[in-house]
Structures are given as C-alpha cells and as structure tokens.
Amino acid sequence: DSGVTQTPKHLITATGQRVTLRCSPRSGDLSVYWYQQSLDQGLQFLIQYYNGEERAKGNILERFSAQQFPDLHSELNLSSLELGDSALYFCASSPRSGVSYNEQFFGPGTRLTVL
Amino acid sequence: AQSVSQHNHHVILSEAASLELGCNYSYGGTVNLFWYVQYPGQHLQLLLKYFSGDPLVKGIKGFEAEFIKSKFSFNLRKPSVQWSDTAEYFCAVNAGFKTIFGAGTRLFVKA
Numbered sequence: 001d002s003g004v005t006q007t008p009k010h011l012i013t014a015t016g017q018r019v020t021l022r023c024s025p026r027s028g029d030l031s032v033y034w035y036q037q038s039l040d041q042g043l044q045f046l047i048q049y050y051n052g053e054e055r056a057k058g059n060i061l062e063r064f065s066a067q068q069f070p071d072l073h074s075e076l077n078l079s080s081l082e083l084g085d086s087a088l089y090f091c092a093s094s095p096r097s098g099v100s101y102n103e104q105f106f107g108p109g110t111r112l113t114v115l
Numbered sequence: 116a117q118s119v120s121q122h123n124h125h126v127i128l129s130e131a132a133s134l135e136l137g138c139n140y141s142y143g144g145t146v147n148l149f150w151y152v153q154y155p156g157q158h159l160q161l162l163l164k165y166f167s168g169d170p171l172v173k174g175i176k177g178f179e180a181e182f183i184k185s186k187f188s189f190n191l192r193k194p195s196v197q198w199s200d201t202a203e204y205f206c207a208v209n210a211g212f213k214t215i216f217g218a219g220t221r222l223f224v225k226a
Binding site for chain 2: 033035043058092104105106107
C-alpha cells in the first residue's frame, strides 16, 4: 500500500458523459500527478500539481481538466467522453522536498470504461 | 524534446535466466532515473532510483541498474529471474518538473 488512494476503483459510463476521478496523496506530499494507461498508448503523463498550482502539463486533452484543492486532494475531470478514453487512470504523489523529491508513489488506479 | 526509449517491448525468459532491460533517454541536463514495476493487476511500484553518486544502484528483489552518462542509458539487470518477476517494467526519467516514462517492457518468466 503506497498511501495514495483513488476513488472510485471502477467506473462505467456512456459516451458524451462527464466523470470525476478523485485522488488523495500520501500524508505530507504536496505534488500530485495524473497518468493515463491504455493498451495502445502505454503510460501517458497528463498533468502535475504542486501545492494547488499546476506545475507541468503532458498529453492532456482539452476535454480533461484537473485541480488540486487546499487539503491537497486532487480531482481529474473527464468530459464529452469517447470510447477511446477507456483506460486506467493513475494518480501519484511525491515527497515535499529533499533528495527523494522526484520519486513518485502510485495509487491503485481507477479503471474507466466508456460504452 | 525529452524522451525515454525501452528497447524491448516483450521479453520471455525461463526461471534462473539473467535479465537485462535496456533504457535510453534523451536529455542533456541533470536527470533523476527510475525503474518502476507493475505486477499483474497492481499499481506501479518503485524498483530502484538514481539521483547521484555511485552509478550502480541496487533496488528491491535483487534488481540493479547502471547509469552510464556517456551513453544516456540506465539498464536494469537481475542475475537470476524468478516466476514472480513476471510484470511490466517501466524506465522513467525526471528532468525538471516532468517525469517521462518509457513505453514499458513486459517480462514473462516461464516456471
């Protein structure tokens, strides 16, 4: 158990819908990362937040957005869902500072199925 | 642009065979390097990491990796694999605020 929690574990929805995925980082970690893992695209970095501020952006679609709240939990919002958005969505967090700052601890993931 | 390349997408080995998984990255500055493992149905876990110092780093479960700066490589090795090493292995490079993951190598170890 990495200490990172994600809810829900599974989500089944229809095309065109909107969903919200939630992530709670390890206690004390300020950074949260979101990744999408699919069979054809592999592990894709979506976005990173640090203490509430967007820090880095990867291959995140305009239909997707994220935010980090004052209590440091984060939400990933996916809208106008398409079949191709079906994937595992991982959240990770990293330590506040120090030599291990860039080491990431991954949550169990949310499996999204779009029908 | 920064990138991470893992040479093998699928590797099949028999138990007790030696393992080497290649990883090359493209980035000219200071990097932190990682190998993560994802066992079937589980999330990614850190195997080992390199930040500085001895370029030969040892991780959990008998894995080690060598950072060769001149070759921009960080290859993962294990002298003798076990059936329980069946998993997907990801090389990752942190440069600045971004961590770039390789495409992953699926290792299957035959009992």
